[in-house]
Amino acid sequence: MKICIISFDYWNYDHHIVKKLQEKGIDASHINMGSYRYKSFGERAFNAISKIFLNRNIKHVKRQQYVLETLAKLGPQDKILVLNPHTLDYKTIKKIKSYTPHLISYLYDNLERFPVEDKLDLFDKIYSFEDKDVKKYGFEKITNYNYLSDQPLQCDTIENDLFYITSYDKRRIKLLRKLASRLATMKIKSKIIVVGKQVWKEKLRNFILKPSGYKLIEFKDKPLDGKIVLEEYKKSKVIIDLMRDGQEGLSFRIFEAMAFEKKIITDNVSIQTYDFYNSQNFLIINYDLSNIEDHFFNISYQKIPKSLYQKYSLNHWVNHVFGISSTHDYPKIVCPPLNISN
Known part of the structure; x- marks a missing residue:
């Protein structure tokens, strides 16, 4: 099974998902838009001028090109997870969708902060941590996860x-x-x-x-x-x-x-x-x-x-989001179309 994670990994949380998938023997990749860097000082200067005078962020465009170029090298995926798709344009997400039969999104910010209602129809499944968005749009509720350890960590020194x-x-x-x-x-x-x-x-x-x-x-x-x-x-x-x-x-x-x-x-x-x-x-x-x-x-x-602790572990999160069976490394994945209503 091939799975790709696409995100702007602000706080370095998303790479934990990839690592956990790889531990399960899955061919997992991470396209991190945050890792894109200007190729030269001239490109940086041009973007600064573009933002001031044209109100256009060239780096935003370059990051999306980087996503598509990297995905082209990786090839078709069984599943692709896009975390917080506000960083991507509709056309870019549509192109991403062509690489997989199952395009998923997880919204770990509310739609009030990052409106993406115009892109939701592109996803086969959408998860959200926000109750009000879950109720309004029919998303599936899921929380963030404990990425640190499957067992509580002991701490002896208190300062x-x-x-x-x-x-x-x-x-x-x-x-x-x-x-x-x-x-x-x-x-x-x-x-x-x-x-x-x-x-x-x-x-x-x-x-x-x-x-x-x-x-x-x-x-x-x-x-x-x-x-x-x-x-x-x-x-x-x-x-x-x-x-x-x-x-x-x-x-x-x-x-x-x-x-x-x-x-x-x-x-x-x-x-x-x-x-x-x-x-x-x-x-x-x-x-x-x-x-x-x-x-x-x-x-x-x-x-x-212990059962509650493990319920909120990254291992449980990954199994649930990607439909991974505890007894099979490569399960058949079924994602019914999402019904988006206002």
Whole structure:
């Protein structure tokens, strides 16, 4: 069986899918649009001029050419999975579809953030982590996955009570200001990092206003290496998970915390609807954050049943999405046409 994954692997999660497929003896490939690089300084300069004066991003076009050229070399595939197809044009996806009888998509962002309704008819099957999109369009619900380990990872060294790293986002920043102020009144050893090109705005704000708790937040214009982030998770009792506007689906932090057996503080109320939810492991913050108390940091993590842990593993995710039988390496794949309705 030949399977190809096509994505813009922002956070280096998608390659885990390919690796897991390869472990199962499947001929799996990954076309990562994020790996495309300008061929010369002249090409970079031309694209900069094009974006300014023509409002056209040549790199966007080149990335799609890269996808099709790579796929042509790989040849026909039994299945192709496109993750978040907003990075591809309709014509490109239609060409991709010609290489496989089964074109699948997984939407790990909501359609409000990345509208792709005009491309959905091209896919034979669509999975989504967002309940409201599942209900409206008839997608199949699936969560993100625990890519770290099929068994919980043991962590002996604890250095921080709380850790959080996030990309710059207006909603999150507003909530983080309140959170930092709340934590400043508590004896909680915290490490909070915000990453993004616009963090200078917060640095300037903190320099001028010096709000309560501002020293608890560290701002960086470049992202941390993923391995460093995971080490910080391991060394902390609690991980924070704050949503983007309009998001209800579960982020990868939930499953990273599951792997390390760490507790979560979140503003995602939908977490209560999942079968792994335990009030001792999850604290859903209220509006004024008054329910963040020392008690939550002191109680022990409650282990979840092994069957539940494995249910959210990458192995289970891959088997489900690609229809891989536990007893056959190369199952017959059947994907009925998707009924898209507004």
